Amino acid sequence: MSRSSSTAHAGPLPLLDTEVLRTFVAIAESGSFTRAAQQVSRTPSALSMQIKRLEDTVEQRLFVREARQVRLTPEGEVLLGYARRLLKLNEEAVTRFLSPPVEGTVRFGTPDDLGSRILPGVLAQFARTHPAVQVDVVVGGSVAMQRRLEAGELDLILMTAGTAGQVASQGEIVHTEPLVWAGREGGVAAWRSPLPVALAGQGCPWRDRALAGLDDVGRAYRIAYTSEHCAGQQAAILADLAVAPFPLGLVRPPLRQLSREVGLPALGDYHVVLVHRSGAGEASEELAGHVVKAFRELRR
Template sequence: MRNLDVTTLRSFVAVADAGGVTRAAGFLHLTQSAVSMQLKRLEEILNVDLLDRSGRTIALTASGEQLLVYARRMVALNDEVISRLTDQEYEGEIVLGVPHDIVYPAIPQVLKQFNTAFPRMRVHLVSSYTRALKDQFGKGECDLILTTETSADPGSETLCHKPLRWIGAPGGTAWRHTPLRLAFGRQCTFRPRVIEALDTAGIPWSVIVETESDRTIEATVSADLAVHTMIEGTEPPHLERIDHNGTLPDLPEQMINLYGAQSGKGLVHDTLAGFLRRAFAGSEGAKLRAVNA
């Protein structure tokens, strides 16, 4: 297996750009003979002529033109790797806020992708409620936040629309009880709309768990003592969507919105925003919509 040397490819690109070995040598801070030797070694490895030396000036052969395309990409990729792993510009922290209920399954994959791209950067993940996250974002305490809402504020970007679903214990019967027993977080943005839907349908209800802890809600629902609502696709494996056959009312769609994703804030910021877009907007039936500031 023959291997191409990046230093040699860099010299070849410099000669092509400079139009000659002498000027390229000055640019590379090498002697003319050193550059000539690198070009000769490159031709020997590939067993082709890369330069047409028949005229007064050096020109690329057909093989040289073809190699130049690859050489530019290989040199650029080499420089990008070195920059990402050593440049202090890509070292530090970025703060990402995500509501509790949409951390899984998308966010772990986003964090993994980001760590691969910027191993010297740390993502400080803040998990809270939409209202709290928007307040923190407004104070400049988060660089990027995701929210779950039924509308989008100016300056936000809607990544996707997801239906809200009734969630219960596997094979549970709590949804058949009257009044319907509910478990909700105190700051849950879904709660007012869920209650409104129940009232409109004439279904009596009772909130038996009101807490700040998602674990408490999941434990109560898992025990088949109450039902809950979650965005489709975010329910944990120990809970399931309730197949109620229309007994319970349909619930409004939710928007997953991204705040702070305006471009021009730097490569690190823009890359994380891009990973978030792909993680959520890539799902089936997702719509991408921007709201201008």
């Protein structure tokens, strides 16, 4: 199917179908025709026909099918970059003419551990679809964010909560994740007595749950470090000076999840809650939709 790129194409160049490109990107990102079919609400056989048509159009083989996955050919990798840009440009053009203009400023508060995972993608996407809206981001602890929202200083916040019951009247649960004990790979902090722990300030649900759990199992501890930001707690873990309650999704080498064998209590799940200020306006609602979508994609 491959042909030399120097060969001139006779007649007008063919146009790439955006729906087919969307299918192509879904397969490339998921590594599976079956998973991609679920994302785009089509059958795997329909996706195969679309990819065959796309390969005929560009006169290149785009995927190599293996036993349990599919992978891109070198030509497919090149096309993936073009496909993503074309889909983004199509979205911008359609949004420009079909969506009513939204203007203004959204004041958005988030803890650092949540913002670092979703914020870059959310802000990039929101800027493309709502270029006239300014987003002011404030990073801080959940308790501080909630106070500023209640004072009218923020329009939209993300905060953490220990139980679903705690947030029933506050906002929408957008993400649930295990909370685990984290230490440094090969470290000895978890075996020290009293146990050195790194925690956030008073009122943090992670802090409350960790201390209550340690009290329940009778493990002696001392609060060695306090920081409102995960980065501060992570620094103490990396230095092997303390252990800390941490979201499972942030436990990456050289951090490791500590097992129950070292006498640490289970911490269960925690919830991420999206809270709106009443009357914050349309721009805030639009940004909230992007945040919800980002967490949905994070779970895939």
